[in-house]
Amino acid sequence: MEPEYSSTVVEHFEHPRNGGHFEAGEGVIRGTAGSVAQGTMFVLSAQVAEERIEAVRFEAYGCPHCIAAGSWLSERLVGLSREQLRAWRWRDADQALQFPLEKRGRLLILEDAVRALSEAWTRLIP
Amino acid sequence: MTPSHKSSSPAIYLDYAATTPVDPRVAELMIECLRPEGAHGNPSSGHTFGTRARSMIEKARQQVAAAIGARPECIIWTSGATESDNLAILGVARFHADRGRHVVTSRTEHKAVVDAFKQLEKEGFEVTWLKPGTDGIVRPEQVREALRPETQLVSLMHVNNETGVIQDVAAIGAICRERGVAFHVDAAQSAGKLPINVEAMNIDLLSLTAHKAYGPKGIGVLYIRRRPPLGLRPISYGGGQETGLRSGTLPTHQIVGMGLAFEIGEREREADVTRLSALRERLLKGLLAIGGVELNGHPTERVAGVLNVCFHNVEGESLRFGLRELAVSSGSACASGSDEASYVLRALGRSDQLAQSSIRFSLGRFTTEDDVDRAIAIVSREVGRLRALAPTSTPTP
CATH class of the missing domain: 3.40.640.10 (Type I PLP-dependent aspartate aminotransferase-like (Major domain))
Structure with missing residues (x-):
């Protein structure tokens, strides 16, 4: 018995936005969390300029909810400032994608990836 | 929550080991x-x-x-x-x-x-x-x-x-x-x-x-x-x-x-076995061509219609959802409601990850060559898609 998925999850799973990554370079930041061995892993990379996120790419190893969350998030992060990125929390994704209770831990891994991305931005010389 | 079906066309039934239609x-x-x-x-x-x-x-x-x-x-x-x-x-x-x-x-x-x-x-x-x-x-x-x-x-x-x-x-x-x-x-x-x-x-x-x-x-x-x-x-x-x-x-x-x-x-056993063996080999060849695919269990001491393979660098639940145009099983359909890794594959030494990304294809009396070819195409498409989304640091053997 497979779990059921919300229409938003199905849409992002079938048509993921912004899959892939930016190669390291000027204005590129990267945040990673989780592992394949754990069953969930996210890699976020972003192109930043003028104190805003210009573009985001995601890679995900995980269940359909995780892939959908990576895709959904990649659209939401565009345009955020450093402060806004630092303030991002998992509940936004949960509300949009209706994660089952037993899978909410995977959203914490996504939040860790966002935090790692934010920290990478902090380290980036302006 | 709304269950989704990728296509309105009927799924390809490759789950004869779970149950067969009545002749x-x-x-x-x-x-x-x-x-x-x-x-x-x-x-x-x-x-x-x-x-x-x-x-x-x-x-x-x-x-x-x-x-x-x-x-x-x-x-x-x-x-x-x-x-x-x-x-x-x-x-x-x-x-x-x-x-x-x-x-x-x-x-x-x-x-x-x-x-x-x-x-x-x-x-x-x-x-x-x-x-x-x-x-x-x-x-x-x-x-x-x-x-x-x-x-x-x-x-x-x-x-x-x-x-x-x-x-x-x-x-x-x-x-x-x-x-x-x-x-x-x-x-x-x-x-x-x-x-x-x-x-x-x-x-x-x-x-x-x-x-x-x-x-x-x-x-x-x-x-x-x-x-x-x-x-x-x-x-x-x-x-x-x-x-x-x-x-x-x-x-x-x-x-x-x-x-x-x-x-x-x-x-009709002998005729069935001959036909199913050929279909199973066709399926196996097509799946192995995808790469990063391994057979679970003995390579020759097996019945004609059953093929169990694991897919490296693909998460199991996403794979199964991606393959919902195919009626296939992960583990035993008889252990309903469980998303735990198959105890059978774990006993054979497979890791939790590989056991979860294993799929059993079982062919039967009404399976056609066209079913097998379509299944190979669907698996190839979904495995390729999911691997392309996976972190590039995760190796594919």
Whole structure:
């Protein structure tokens, strides 16, 4: 018995936005969390300029909810400032994608990836 | 939450090891029994309606007996292989408990066997759980080494339901017979796929089900050796049908269906096996071409229609959801509602990750080359898509 998925999850799973990554370079930041061995892993990379996120790419190893969350998030992060990125929390994704209770831990891994991305931005010389 | 279906076209059915459709020839005969003018009487009744039903049941008993090289009086009707397994294992162990409380099985048996043995453990029996090799095979020598003077029963399946791997039950049967230990075989997955002869294979108890052999669900058989008598205690009580071993009104239409399904299965077995072997090889070749795909279980000691493979660098739940145009299984459909890694594949040494990203494809009588080719294309597309989304640091062998 497979779990059921919300229409938003199905849409992002079938048509993921912004899959892939930016190669390291000027204005590129990267945040990673989780592992394949754990069953969930996210890699976020972003192109930043003028104190805003210009573009985001995601890679995900995980269940359909995780892939959908990576895709959904990649659209939401565009345009955020450093402060806004630092303030991002998992509940936004949960509300949009209706994660089952037993899978909410995977959203914490996504939040860790966002935090790692934010920290990478902090380290980036302006 | 709304379940989604990728396409409105019907899924490709590649789950024959979970259950088969009823062969139309079987369905037709079954329907005849249900109509007012058919054999709807209670087979225990003495009037003509009852005797007509009884005669059809006895014909079916002969059909099933002939398919496994048994005498008809050794065939007991049950509700399916789960009940047959329980009756065989609990029935023999409890009957002989005063002579010894040691029993033997393997870690990769069907849940119906595993859980019956766990019940025996609760009742104070000692169970030896044999560990198969990474190819899924329990060597006959492992069985010989496990036997003790107080061992009452060995139970091993003929064909594994998840991997399709074949056990050498004839060699194990010979060892058990030599040592005077009852030998039970769950043959739910081998009927109609492999030759079975309970006499030649020294099998004392054999579980069968109709619904994996193009018969109806809800009917099965336990073969019980009668000479010399085996000694078996029933697990349910009532009207004393089936020589008191399995009480309950016999379902004529299901029994008749099972009888004909087994007759057809045996008659058409060789042709089916030849055709399915070719289709399975076609499927395997197509899947291996994707890359990062490994076969689970022994490469050659397997039944024709079953292929279990694991996909590296693809998460299991996403893979299964991505493949929902295909009716396939991960692990056993009989262990419903569980997303835990298959205990069978774990026992073969697969990691949790690889066990979860394993898929069982099982082909059958109505599978076509076109089904196989479409399945390969769908798997290739989804595995490629999911791998492209996966972090690039995760290696694909």
